[in-house]
Amino acid sequence: MAAITSASEASAQAPAPGAPAAHRRSWPVWRWAVLLIAALYFLIPLYAGLQFAGLKAFTQVTSYPQFGSAFVLSLRLAAIATVLTLVLMVPTAVYVHLRLPRIRRLMEAITILPIVIPPIVLIIGVLKVAPSFLIGTPDLLGLEYVILAMPFAYRSLDVGLRSFDVKTLVEASNSLGAGWPTTLWRVVIPNLRTAMLSATVLTVALVLGEYTMASLDNFQTFPVWIVNFEQNSGNVSVAASLLALFVTWLLLMLIVTLGSRSARKHGGAQVQLFSVSTRQASQTVGEPE
Amino acid sequence: MTINAAAGTDAGGGVRTAAAGGAGAPVVLQSLSRSFGAVRALDGLSLGIAPGELVALLGPSGCGKTTALRIVAGFEFADSGSVTVDGRDLSPIPAAKRDMGMVFQSYSLFPNMTAIDNVGFGLRMRKISAGERNKRAAALLDMVGLAAQARQYPHQLSGGQQQRVALARALAIEPRVLLLDEPLSALDAKVRLQLREQIRTLQQRLGTTTLFVTHDQEEALSMADRVGVMRDGRLEQIATPSELYSTPATTFVAEFVGTMNRIPGTYRGGDEVTVLGAVAPVHGEHAAVPAGDVDVLVRPEGLTVEPVTGGNGIVTDRTFLGSLTRVSVLLSGDVAVKVDKTSTAATDLLPGTSVEIGIVAGKPVLVAERK
Numbered sequence: 001m002a003a004i005t006s007a008s009e010a011s012a013q014a015p016a017p018g019a020p021a022a023h024r025r026s027w028p029v030w031r032w033a034v035l036l037i038a039a040l041y042f043l044i045p046l047y048a049g050l051q052f053a054g055l056k057a058f059t060q061v062t063s064y065p066q067f068g069s070a071f072v073l074s075l076r077l078a079a080i081a082t083v084l085t086l087v088l089m090v091p092t093a094v095y096v097h098l099r100l101p102r103i104r105r106l107m108e109a110i111t112i113l114p115i116v117i118p119p120i121v122l123i124i125g126v127l128k129v130a131p132s133f134l135i136g137t138p139d140l141l142g143l144e145y146v147i148l149a150m151p152f153a154y155r156s157l158d159v160g161l162r163s164f165d166v167k168t169l170v171e172a173s174n175s176l177g178a179g180w181p182t183t184l185w186r187v188v189i190p191n192l193r194t195a196m197l198s199a200t201v202l203t204v205a206l207v208l209g210e211y212t213m214a215s216l217d218n219f220q221t222f223p224v225w226i227v228n229f230e231q232n233s234g235n236v237s238v239a240a241s242l243l244a245l246f247v248t249w250l251l252l253m254l255i256v257t258l259g260s261r262s263a264r265k266h267g268g269a270q271v272q273l274f275s276v277s278t279r280q281a282s283q284t285v286g287e288p289e
Numbered sequence: 290m291t292i293n294a295a296a297g298t299d300a301g302g303g304v305r306t307a308a309a310g311g312a313g314a315p316v317v318l319q320s321l322s323r324s325f326g327a328v329r330a331l332d333g334l335s336l337g338i339a340p341g342e343l344v345a346l347l348g349p350s351g352c353g354k355t356t357a358l359r360i361v362a363g364f365e366f367a368d369s370g371s372v373t374v375d376g377r378d379l380s381p382i383p384a385a386k387r388d389m390g391m392v393f394q395s396y397s398l399f400p401n402m403t404a405i406d407n408v409g410f411g412l413r414m415r416k417i418s419a420g421e422r423n424k425r426a427a428a429l430l431d432m433v434g435l436a437a438q439a440r441q442y443p444h445q446l447s448g449g450q451q452q453r454v455a456l457a458r459a460l461a462i463e464p465r466v467l468l469l470d471e472p473l474s475a476l477d478a479k480v481r482l483q484l485r486e487q488i489r490t491l492q493q494r495l496g497t498t499t500l501f502v503t504h505d506q507e508e509a510l511s512m513a514d515r516v517g518v519m520r521d522g523r524l525e526q527i528a529t530p531s532e533l534y535s536t537p538a539t540t541f542v543a544e545f546v547g548t549m550n551r552i553p554g555t556y557r558g559g560d561e562v563t564v565l566g567a568v569a570p571v572h573g574e575h576a577a578v579p580a581g582d583v584d585v586l587v588r589p590e591g592l593t594v595e596p597v598t599g600g601n602g603i604v605t606d607r608t609f610l611g612s613l614t615r616v617s618v619l620l621s622g623d624v625a626v627k628v629d630k631t632s633t634a635a636t637d638l639l640p641g642t643s644v645e646i647g648i649v650a651g652k653p654v655l656v657a658e659r660k
Contacts, residue, residue: 165395171364172397172455174384176411176462186410190401 046245049238057239064236070225073138077221078207080142082200085153088146090196093157094188097166104158111154114147119212122147138219145207152206153199160195197259201252208248313341313498314375314465316361321370322522323356330356331367332522341496343489344527345509348519349545354502355470357519361500362468363387374466390459390497394471396451398443404430404454405439411462429457433487449480456488460495467492469501473508485512506546510534518542534588538573540657543586550592550626551660554585562656565592565601565647572653579658586655589615589629593647596637600645602626604638614638618646 061067096107114122126144127135134140166188173183189196214221220228222244230237316338323331331353338344346354359365361372363384372379379387390411398407408426409417417425430439433453435446443451452472459467469488473481489512492499503509509516510530517527518541526538537543554564557580560571564585594602594616605625606617614635616628626646630638638644648654 164400165397168393168395168397169399171362171384172391172393172458173399173410174364175362175387175389175391175468176458177385177388177414178410179385182414187399187401191399193401 046242049242053235053239053242057233057235058243061236061239061243064229064233066220066225067240070220070222073219074208074222077138077142077145078204080139081145081149081207082203084142084146085149085203086196086199089150089153089157089199090189090192091184093154093161094166094184094192097158097161098170107154108158111151113151115151119148120216123213123216141214141217141219141221144213144217145203145210148210148213149199149203149206152202156199156202157192157195160192160198163195164191166191194259197255201255204251204255205248208244208251312463312465312496315340316466316498316500317371317373318357318361319371319373321357321360321367321372323353323360323365323367329522331360331370333370334519334522334524335370336517336524336527338498338500340498342514343492343499343501343512345501345503345513345516346519347503347506347509347516347546350504352519353522354504354519356522358468358470358500358502361466362389362391388462388464389466389468390462390464391468392452392455392459392470392472394474396443396448396455396475398446398451398454398458400443403440403442404435404446407443407454408458408461410458415462426457426461429461430454432491433457447480448476449484452476452484453487456484456491460491460497465498467497467499469499471503472501474503474505481508488512510546516546518545520545536572536653537655540573540586540655543573543655548589548627550587550589551584551657552587552620552624552626553622553659554583554656556580556583556656562654564654567648567650569648570651570653571656573655575656578656582659583656584659586657587626587648587652589627591649591652591654592626592628593649594618594628594630594638594644595647596642597645598643600643602644602646604640604642604644606640607635607638616644618644620646 092107096104122144126140126147130140130143134143169187169191170183173187178186209223210221211223211227214224215227222240226237226240226244229240318334318336321331321334322329330351334353334357336344336346336357346357348354356365360367361379363379363382367380374387398404399410402410405423405426408429409422412422412425427436427439430436433456435450435453435457438446438450438454443454446454452475456472472488473484476484485508501509501513510533513530515527516530516533518525518533520541526533526542528536528538533542534547537546543549552564554562556562556571556575556578561568562571562583562585563569564587569585569587602618602620604616605619608615608617609632610629612632613629614632616630616635616638618626618628620626628646
């Protein structure tokens with residue numbers, strides 16, 4: 001899984017939008033070589049997959065049984081996990097930033113746990129505490145995905161909260177007469193939109209590609225369907241995988257584009273898939289007039 | 290509406306009534322104490338602000354001035370003591386219901402809102418209709434000279450413009466108390482000067498009671514009706530800027546505000562001290578100073594300097610300040626002093642010149658234990 005870079009790193013690495021063409025041309029040859037090798041590393045298997053599947057398999061894939069239900073289930077789980085993750089994580093991250101900054105490191109440690117704990121342990125843990133009406137339903141898998149997405153979502157939100165002076169904005173809002181819910185809704189969340197989109201991107205990508213938990217829980221999500229179907233028809237299974245990859249990529253690009261457009265309008269952070277950059281540091285202090 | 294300069298020192302910090310009235314409310318801070326762990330940020334601070342008065346709290350970092358402001362705003366709570374506005378105790382009232390305008394050091398505009406929406410935010414919280422809200426916000430932006438920037442987002446404004454929007458936003462709710470938390474310290478010198486004048490003019494026109502926190506003595510002395518100098522969570526002295534400068538109550542105030550010389554002298558108790566071969570009247574707190582060798586605190590303009598062969602000092606440097614020139618002189622005993630002289634009279638005071646330093650007759654001085 002891609003790492004989440006800090007705001008300063010992201011802005012330091014990214015070339016300025018208005019950078020002169022001469023600077024871009026000064027890219028040394030070895031950088032192009034590295035880029036080319038990396039591109040080939042990813043593209044050759046995709047091309048091989050395309051060749052293996054053949055175009056006909058792409059037209060057949062949607063007509064196979066349970067394709068639609070598996071795909072819809074994955075999308076539904078992605079939606080459940082994303083909504084629940086944001087509802088739980090946004091207030092938590094904001095509260096930790098404002099009221100408990102001393103436990104920020106502890107929170108980072110806690111939120112990393114789902115990565116290091118084996119999925120089977122997580123499943124057993126969830127089954128122990130989940131209400132009985134959820135056990136056996138796909139919604140339970142959605143709850144498990146919330147736990148799985150927590151490390152990535154929390155870090156996205158944490159980086160987003162560090163990119164603006166949330167404490168002063170909250171105090172400014174309070175001093176103008178806004179209570180907590182209004183401040184969260186009208187001040188914090190709009191300025192956290194980019195980080196929330198980043199968290200959404202990561203959660204959606206994670207859920208659409210997750211196999212282990214779904215398989216252990218005996219739910220036929222799209223990745224599980226692909227693996228199961230592979231035993232019947234290899235080339236259709238590969239076509240389905242490529243289709244899933246394309247749909248996921250399309251979804252992520254849509255989220256990134258929407259987020260960046262909104263960011264450009266407000267001068268806020270840019271969505272860069274796995275990072276949030278900020279322009280706040282470059283704000284001018286002098287008076288132009 | 291104009292404000293009369295408040296007169297007279299009020300060491301006890303009681304509410305003054307000399308300032309002109311207006312829309313502002315009287316504010317009283319009574320015996321405020323606040324500790325953060327082992328650090329005592331406020332130690333029984335008492336301060337009264339008259340309606341329409343602008344009081345500046347001045348002091349070094351960690352003296353408790355920002356803590357005091359934040360307690361008034363409702364962002365911090367005092368361990369003991371009270372804050373009353375118009376006689377009403379604010380202790381149980383949350384920040385959102387205190388109706389105080391506040392301008393922060395770090396602009397604090399909402400990045401997701403345009404300038405006009407920022408200014409109208411407080412009005413929106415008060416359920417003012419969109420039409421009325423926009424009308425009032427536009428008028429306020431016009432008042433701070435930013436009518437043309439109404440539809441711009443904060444990132445499209447300069448620091449000075451952002452702070453003016455923040456000021457308009459704080460004033461939009463028509464607060465009876467305005468709190469300014471070092472609002473100029475992030476700006477460059479030229480903008481700071483412009484905005485300082487603008488804040489003062491607006492505050493006087495609207496008559497809003499204002500508490501202004503700063504570590505910049507020039508800002509405090511030029512803007513405030515009264516300046517309170519804080520140290521270790523206590524108010525050392527509160528007085529008008531001219532009183533604070535000319536008759537500081539303590540050596541800390543004397544040395545914190547303006548330039549002060551320390552010259553060895555002899556104190557025999559009472560209200561007189563011998564320094565540079567002359568007798569000078571003593572003011573301020575000196576009851577605790579033991580008789581004997583002391584340091585005498587004198588401002589640069591409280592000293593005289595004349596070129597004399599075989600004098601008691603030698604000119605080491607001089608700094609041109611316009612109509613005045615500040616002359617640095619080394620006295621015997623390695624005592625360095627600074628003396629102000631009119632620039633026309635200081636032309637022959639070149640480095641290396643032997644001079645005679647004396648004190649201006651009759652000008653009161655402070656005494657302190659020898660360092």
